[in-house]
Amino acid sequence: MPELPGVGVGRGTASGPVLRMAAPLGEPDASPLQGDAASAKASVGEALAVVAADLGRRGALAGGDAQQVLEAQALMAQDPSILDDVHAQIDSGTNPERAVYNAFKSFQDILSGMGGYMGERAADLGDVSQRIIAQLRGVHAPGVPESDTPFVLVARDLAPADTALLDLDKVLALVTRDGGPTSHTAILARAKGITAIVGVTSADDLVDGQTVVVDAGAGVVITEPTDEQLAEAERKRAERLAAVNAPLTPGALKDGTLVPLLANVGSPNDAPAAVAAGAEGVGLFRTEFLFLDSPYAPDVATQKASYVALLKEFPGKKVVVRALDAGADKPLPFLTDKDEENPALGRRGLRALRHHEEILRDQLTALAQADAETEADLWVMAPMVADVEETEYFVSLARELGIRTAGVMAEVPSVALMADQVLGVADFVSIGTNDLTQYTMAADRMLGTVASYQDPWHPAVLRLVAQLGDAGRAVGKGVGICGEAASDPVLAVVLVGLGATTLSMTPAALADVRAELSTHTLDEARRMAAAALAAPSAAAARSAVASVVTSL
Structure with missing residues (x-):
């Protein structure tokens, strides 16, 4: 087929030769140990040390979130309990490669069974295992290929560390067979500003050296581009580059309707990049970083210091802070319940905080x-x-403790269905589209087998957004968007048409969204929104909106 469809990340366009990511190493054979156990153990120890050092080096080069991911992987490579298991298997006559595979696989299975955040770590363990086995074999570890010239990277999917370490001078674009709009690959690609299309089911048909055009805005990979299509891709690339480098202006529609563009940040260290990208404030400050690596909740003084550091970066600007959102994929020993069968539907967020009110206070x-x-x-x-009732509880407690502006997140469909009552109590509502989509579509956002359902373009999700937008407009209160949906430029316009008053996103998406907003009036945004609401599916909603845009 001349065009392979997928889900575009952002609005970028790129063209160049394909370079495929190497397939994972095959499972080691179960042949018996050759030679003595001591030598085998020594070879494994050397391989572990090399892999750990390499991961640490890569992390130091990458910095930021990627450094944390890779340093965690380096610790996995040196986990003494895993090493003890490897040694025990070698002592029983297992060859070194198989011993490493078995030991890591055993721990992977345990983490996979736990699901959520710990389940994600299982994939990281698998990556470490592959690197160690490759070192034992004396071959290159599977991963992003090296090239002297720029290329379009094609892969089944990428581990978080792979995405975080992409050389943006070499990787022109990213195409993956798996993944959806909220997969870790899409999220990290968006955060790094990489032109990407995920969920391209026919990506396996692409071959090394083949020239393609990757059009994230259209969500297609053009496999046999003409000279005209290559020229058009270059024009779009230059146009986007100009938009990224354009003078920073407030977010606004073509008719002057202001739509403040805010940033999602995970720690005070993220603030300078958000300001540099033109964020008009913060729409989602995730406070979990203060709690996740601690055996107990930090005290008031410790928390205050971090909050002051963030707030000082945005004098006179709005900063929306989310209270601790623990549970589901972020369990905390001092707050959340152990051994919940389905933690995504368990005691998480405000439910957990209310159960331990002293932490919330x-x-x-x-x-x-x-x-x-x-x-x-x-x-x-x-x-x-x-x-x-939960809204009243939180707003009342926040007022009691000195918070002037208190609101709630709309992540559970019931809040949207009761939007008029909720906004009668809360000062504002912020829509977390990732979880709202998960709970509306009954599709675990951490489960790859249902990733296709995790699409905020689905009309069922958009109808809930519309209900919230209508309720906010009726009482004159803000309805913001702080999920990944706001990073999709065209969907961002649709959300404004549905009543969203602010949009918050990863800083790398601000330029694309700002540029897209400036090409549509409020009336056009509402027409686009109406077309999406009337569609029967997410794909149909995208197509219907594209038709409206073409007709404008």
């Missing part, structure tokens, strides 16, 4: 104190709110 107190010492416009919201 400390966090709100720290935020109020930080607010008093800085000049930002602090808004605080509760995650995983289900109804009006």
Whole structure:
């Protein structure tokens, strides 16, 4: 086929030769140990040390979130319990490669069974195992290929560390067979500003050296581009580059309707990049970084220091802080329940905080104190709110502890269905489209087999957004978007047409969204939204909106 469809990430366009990612190493054979056990153990120890050092080096080069991922993998390579298992198997006559494979596979299975955040770590263990076995074999580890010239990387999928380490001077674009709009590959590609299309089911048909055009805006890979299509791709690339480098302006539609563009940030260290990208404030500050690596909740003073550091970066601007969102894929020993059969539907977010109210009180107190010492416009919201009663609980407690602007996240469909009542109590609502899609479509966002359902373009999700937008408009209160959906430029326009008053996203997406908003009026945005709402599926919604845009 001349065009292979998929889900585009952003609006980028690129062209160049294909270079495929190497397939994983085959499973080691179960042949018996050759030679003595001591030598075999020594060879494994050397391989572990080399892999750990290489991962550490790569992490130091990558920096940021990628460094944390790779340093965690380096620790996995040196885990003494896994090494003890490897040694025991070698002592029983297993060859070194098979011993490594068996030991890591055993731990992988345990983590996979736990699901959520720990389940994701299973894939990281698999990557470490592959690297160690490759070192034992004396071959290159599977991963991103090296090339002296730029290329379009084609892969089944990428591990988070692979995506984080892509050389943007060499990787023109990314095409994956697997994944959906909220997969880790899509999220990291968007965060790094990589032109990408995920979920290209026919990606296996692409061959090394084949010239293709990757059009993320259209969501297609053109496999036999003409000279005209190659020239058009270059024109689009130059146009996008100009938009990225254009003077920073407030987010607005073509008719002047203001749509503030905010940034999603995970720690105070992310603030400078957000400001440099033109963020008009923060639409989602994730506070989990303070809690995830601690055996107990940090005290008020510790939290306050981090909140002050963030708020000082945005004087006079809105900063929306999400209260601790633990549970599901982010379990905490001091807060969430153990051994929940389905933690995504368990005691998470506000449910967990309410069960341990002292943790919520400390966090709100720290935020109020930080607010008093800085000049930002602090808004605080509760995650995983289900109804009006929970809204009243959070808003009342926040007021009691000195928070001036208190709202809730709309991630559970019940909040959208009761939007008028919820917005009668809350100062604002912020829609977390990732979880709202998960719960609307009954599709675990961490489960690859149902990734196709994790699409915020689905009309069922958009109808809930419309209900929230209508309710906010009726009472004059803000309805923001802080999920990955806001990073999709065309969908961002649709969301504004549905009533969203602000959009918050990864900083790398700000330029594309700002440029797209500037090409449509509010009336056009509403026409696009109406077309999406009337469609029967996510794919049909995309197509219907594209038809509206073409007719404008």
